[in-house]
Amino acid sequence: MVANINLPRILRVGAGASKTLAATLTELSLSRPLIVTDAFMVQAGYCTVLVEQLDEAGFGHGVFGGCVPDPTTDSLEEALSVLRAGDYDCVIGLGGGSSMDTAKAVAVMALLDGEMSHYKVPHKIDEGLPIIAIPTTAGTGSEVTSVAIITDTKTREKMLCMGLGLMPVAALVDYEWTLTMPYRLTADTGIDSLCHALEAYVSRKANPFTDSIALTAMRSIFQNIRTACEQPDNVEARAAMMLGATQGGMAFANSSVTLIHGMSRPIGALYHVPHGLSNAMLLPEITAWSVHHAPGRYAHCARTMGMASEADSDAVAGDKLVAALRQLNVDLSVPSPAEYGIVEDDWKASLELMAEQALASGSPANNPRVPTAEEIVALYRTVYS
Numbered sequence: 001m002v003a004n005i006n007l008p009r010i011l012r013v014g015a016g017a018s019k020t021l022a023a024t025l026t027e028l029s030l031s032r033p034l035i036v037t038d039a040f041m042v043q044a045g046y047c048t049v050l051v052e053q054l055d056e057a058g059f060g061h062g063v064f065g066g067c068v069p070d071p072t073t074d075s076l077e078e079a080l081s082v083l084r085a086g087d088y089d090c091v092i093g094l095g096g097g098s099s100m101d102t103a104k105a106v107a108v109m110a111l112l113d114g115e116m117s118h119y120k121v122p123h124k125i126d127e128g129l130p131i132i133a134i135p136t137t138a139g140t141g142s143e144v145t146s147v148a149i150i151t152d153t154k155t156r157e158k159m160l161c162m163g164l165g166l167m168p169v170a171a172l173v174d175y176e177w178t179l180t181m182p183y184r185l186t187a188d189t190g191i192d193s194l195c196h197a198l199e200a201y202v203s204r205k206a207n208p209f210t211d212s213i214a215l216t217a218m219r220s221i222f223q224n225i226r227t228a229c230e231q232p233d234n235v236e237a238r239a240a241m242m243l244g245a246t247q248g249g250m251a252f253a254n255s256s257v258t259l260i261h262g263m264s265r266p267i268g269a270l271y272h273v274p275h276g277l278s279n280a281m282l283l284p285e286i287t288a289w290s291v292h293h294a295p296g297r298y299a300h301c302a303r304t305m306g307m308a309s310e311a312d313s314d315a316v317a318g319d320k321l322v323a324a325l326r327q328l329n330v331d332l333s334v335p336s337p338a339e340y341g342i343v344e345d346d347w348k349a350s351l352e353l354m355a356e357q358a359l360a361s362g363s364p365a366n367n368p369r370v371p372t373a374e375e376i377v378a379l380y381r382t383v384y385s
């Protein structure tokens, strides 16, 4: 099997990486960036850190600060009108997954005619303005993936858009942005990263390249997530989480996610549960359902994360993995859908639709145990309370 691996051309990782923005642009022969971010990053002054650098370097620049959670084609149009009103040669995505998705979509639509919906999967978007990704959460891994998700305002569909045009040309991975992240955001985005690594490793599309980075990522995320939540300014934990998030992104982007992400997206779309949190709600029970269908792989994950020892059989290690993931949810106060406030009748009424959407995403087919629609419905029932 030939593994097909796509990555940014430039990756700078560590404290101060975002301070190399001007130098990175120069290296890429770029000089007129539009920064795409959200209102908080602008109002709290975070964006100024980049703007000052660009001013100092004498680069013309603009800022679009209107990114919203779960970006829509309407919010994308606003950003595009700002881009088209200027003479920009690249797009800087600053923020979490939503800002990054908006930045990516703006960069490709700058060169394409028509609407974003024309270019959703299975279309492959291969062109676009260069994207420089500066993630501020740890995280979606979006800085190293060729994917963006934009909701069609007309149909409410969460459109998956893919292609090399959406791959950042450079990613500046600087954990210092994450030192002020609150507890819940740290926990949810951290579990999202853990899911990326775990799903990439057990995926039917796993390959030797993604295996090694997935294992490294899951170990550092699992061993640091509690500390990062409890001690927000612990630089060792924050650095490990940020690197783990980028590695988790590299892993799933070059293998795939599986049933957890497949079932998570419909929960986000219907009930507006943050992406990482809906993954967290599913992680232990989906793993419990899948673990005996790839016992060696799951056992290796458990041993890598320090949940089981070499002396444990694969079956025992798999059970310890599930127990440790359940405990992690308890420790990080992850609510069930019921505890989150989703009404039981609504949940029950949407089971078939969510199962249909989960299957349609294709991700469940990469799971070690491939579910039927009825089995997905049963799993949604299991995790509810």
Ligand SMILES: [Fe+2]
Binding pocket: 140, 192, 196, 261, 275
């Ligand atoms: Fe994710």
